[in-house]
Amino acid sequence: MKVTIDRMQCVSCGSCWDTCPVLFVQNADDSFSQIVPEYRENGDPASSIxxxxxxxxxxxxxxxxxxAIITIVE
Structure with a gap:
């Protein structure tokens, strides 16, 4: 499974990083959700390996x- 985030549409509610902190974290600069560094594809905070x-x-x-900004591809 791979995950992508449409970061520009993020409302910074925190549900993703509260529900799945192993994968999602709040960006300190813009407050939007992002993939944790360990699982980023090519360093992209919006796309996972x-x-x-x-x-x-x-x-x-x-x-x-x-x-509804989180997309999962199996």
């Missing part, structure tokens, strides 16, 4: 996002 199966909270975070 292929994630380990153990990170299943990403689906919950996508479901809870009120702005």
């Amino acid at each position: 292929t994630l380990p199966d153990t990170i299943d909270c990403a689906r919950d975070a996508a479901d809870l996002c009120p702005a």
Whole structure:
């Protein structure tokens, strides 16, 4: 599974980083959600590498996002 975030549409509600802190974190500069550095694809804060199966909270975070900006590709 890979995850992408439309960071420019983020409302900074915190539901993703509260639900799945192993994958999402709030950017200190713009307050938008981003992928944690460990799982970024080519350093892109909006795109993940292929994630380990153990990170299943990403689906919950996508479901809870009120702005629906988190996309999951299996």
